[in-house]
Amino acid sequence: MQLSCVTKSKKWRKEMGTMLNEEKKWYEKAGKESDVVISTRVRLARNLADMPFPNRMTPDQKAAVERRVRDAILSGNSAIASDFDFVQMDDLSNEQAVSLVERHIVSPEFIANAKGRGFLISKDECISIMVNEEDHVRIQVLHEGLALSEAAEMADRIDTLLNESLRFAFDSELGYLTQCPTNLGTGMRASVMLHLPALTENGAMSRISTNLSKLGLVIRGTYGEGSNVIGAMYQLSNQITLGLSEKEAVENLQNITMQLISEERKTRASLSKNINVQDKVGRSAGVLKNARLLSCDEYMKLISNVRFGIAEKLLSGITLEDIHTLTVAVQPATMAAAHGSNLSAGQRDILRADEVRKALKALQ
Amino acid sequence: MMCQNCGKNPATTHIKTIVNGKLAEYDLCSECARAKGYKSFFNFDDMDFDFNNLLGSFIGAPTGRSNAMRCPKCGASFEEIAESGKIGCAECYNVFRDRLMPTIHRIHGAAKHKGKVPGSNALRIVEPAGKIAVVEEPTPIEKKRAELKEAIEKQDFEHAAELRDEIKEMEKGDGNHA
Numbered sequence: 001m002q003l004s005c006v007t008k009s010k011k012w013r014k015e016m017g018t019m020l021n022e023e024k025k026w027y028e029k030a031g032k033e034s035d036v037v038i039s040t041r042v043r044l045a046r047n048l049a050d051m052p053f054p055n056r057m058t059p060d061q062k063a064a065v066e067r068r069v070r071d072a073i074l075s076g077n078s079a080i081a082s083d084f085d086f087v088q089m090d091d092l093s094n095e096q097a098v099s100l101v102e103r104h105i106v107s108p109e110f111i112a113n114a115k116g117r118g119f120l121i122s123k124d125e126c127i128s129i130m131v132n133e134e135d136h137v138r139i140q141v142l143h144e145g146l147a148l149s150e151a152a153e154m155a156d157r158i159d160t161l162l163n164e165s166l167r168f169a170f171d172s173e174l175g176y177l178t179q180c181p182t183n184l185g186t187g188m189r190a191s192v193m194l195h196l197p198a199l200t201e202n203g204a205m206s207r208i209s210t211n212l213s214k215l216g217l218v219i220r221g222t223y224g225e226g227s228n229v230i231g232a233m234y235q236l237s238n239q240i241t242l243g244l245s246e247k248e249a250v251e252n253l254q255n256i257t258m259q260l261i262s263e264e265r266k267t268r269a270s271l272s273k274n275i276n277v278q279d280k281v282g283r284s285a286g287v288l289k290n291a292r293l294l295s296c297d298e299y300m301k302l303i304s305n306v307r308f309g310i311a312e313k314l315l316s317g318i319t320l321e322d323i324h325t326l327t328v329a330v331q332p333a334t335m336a337a338a339h340g341s342n343l344s345a346g347q348r349d350i351l352r353a354d355e356v357r358k359a360l361k362a363l364q
Numbered sequence: 365m366m367c368q369n370c371g372k373n374p375a376t377t378h379i380k381t382i383v384n385g386k387l388a389e390y391d392l393c394s395e396c397a398r399a400k401g402y403k404s405f406f407n408f409d410d411m412d413f414d415f416n417n418l419l420g421s422f423i424g425a426p427t428g429r430s431n432a433m434r435c436p437k438c439g440a441s442f443e444e445i446a447e448s449g450k451i452g453c454a455e456c457y458n459v460f461r462d463r464l465m466p467t468i469h470r471i472h473g474a475a476k477h478k479g480k481v482p483g484s485n486a487l488r489i490v491e492p493a494g495k496i497a498v499v500e501e502p503t504p505i506e507k508k509r510a511e512l513k514e515a516i517e518k519q520d521f522e523h524a525a526e527l528r529d530e531i532k533e534m535e536k537g538d539g540n541h542a
Binding site: 047052053055056156159160163164167168169170171172173174176177178180182185186188241243244245246248 | 437438439440448449450451452453454457458464467468471472473475476477478479480481482483
């Protein structure tokens with residue numbers, strides 16, 4: 001059984017290079033409310049009761065935790081064994097590892113110290129289980145568009161399944177015990193990735209982020225803690241995990257997200273009548289359709305305007321899904337993983353411009 | 365008034381948070397406020413915020429006492445936890461509960477866990493009359509062994525043989541976990 005995991009991991013590694021030709025993954029699709037919501041993520045933090053937390057674990061203990069979590073999912077009597085692969089980080093190149101972060105499958109922290117670490121991933125890349133990150137087990141469910149309750153339900157099912165063979169540290173008052181007290185309680189962090197070009201443009205984000213922090217929610221850059229805001233992409237998530245049930249936290253986040261969506265849409269409707277905004281959208285499309293050199297930053301800024309243009313019907317010819325697929329494909333490490341790792345930044349910018357021109361041919 | 369986080373600079377930012385209807389207020393210097401993410405949108409881009417470091421200082425500065433109490437399970441002292449912002453193990457939450465509670469309340473409000481409770485297979489820590497007890501449900505293999513004993517007592521040998529084989533299988537499975 002364990003041997004087959006190794007083969008699976010090697011097979012998966014080979015497939016990574018060709019993944020862009022395969023069936024569409026969640027991050028290439030457009031889901032509910034996709035004009036504003038790119039994707040939804042729900043994460044659960046769990047720890048084994050009989051082991052120290054990762055910061056105080058010996059390498060042997062880390063290996064034991066990894067084995068137990070892996071067996072819990074991949075062992076013969078697990079209902080979902082055939083849906084998951086175990087990937088050992090040591091088997092991946094640096095570019096492949098960074099590409100995982102670009103696709104939000106693992107956290108930046110997870111690959112920063114990847115030696116000896118591994119994770120489980122579902123075939124469709126919607127579910128990943130990181131082992132020995134900040135906590136022993138981090139269950140993560142990703143979904144395109146706005147799908148908070150669906151994602152939370154799936155994470156809950158994976159947790160229940162793991163709980164059949166693993167004992168999780170739990171306290172009746174403090175809930176699930178975590179290495180960092182900020183995750184105590186449900187251990188659940190739910191988030192939505194939002195594209196808010198109009199609210200960014202009219203300077204409303206400052207007021208919004210202040211108001212959100214009062215509601216126990218936090219809004220930050222795309223790749224989570226400490227990351228920058230690129231192309232008007234924001235991650236909105238719940239901050240409080242103790243004293244609110246999973247359901248309450250998800251409902252709260254859902255309500256606020258719906259309010260933000262309606263505010264963004266209203267602002268978009270009025271901005272899209274403004275000739276300066278129309279000009280900016282048109283020029284962005286022009287540059288992307290004709291550039292011969294494109295850095296990732298420039299791409300992200302311009303595609304944000306184009307995405308806004310498509311959603312507001314100022315532009316046509318391509319879909320939001322096309323944009324999602326392209327955006328993942330032109331991230332630096334994902335490009336390197338697909339085209340070979342010895343690309344220089346300059347060569348990458350040429351290749352990126354080529355791919356963007358090709359993908360946006362029908363854009364007008 | 366000095367900053368409640370670093371204690372070094374005068375507090376310039378007053379922060380109010382309402383968590384679960386409970387108002388928490390603190391005063392921070394501009395640097396700490398920035399680090400915690402309270403700042404204008406216009407500087408949002410270079411927001412760089414490591415909660416663990418900040419948490420370390422929230423939990424309280426290390427006092428450097430040499431005879432510090434240590435967690436019997438993982439060996440962490442409260443000073444080490446305060447410095448790193450990372451709890452050592454599940455047992456630390458019991459050993460250092462009184463000293464961790466103010467921080468936990470600052471983060472989440474004075475709240476008790478609401479939500480999912482693990483299934484019977486999980487370790488439960490309950491506190492009857494102030495004493496900490498560890499209640500463990502029987503594992504599946506223990507349940508089977510009890511069933512086997514019962515079957516033998518009832519002289520249901522066919523069922524007992526089945527159970528014996530099942531237990532053998534389970535024991536094999538357990539070996540892989542060790």
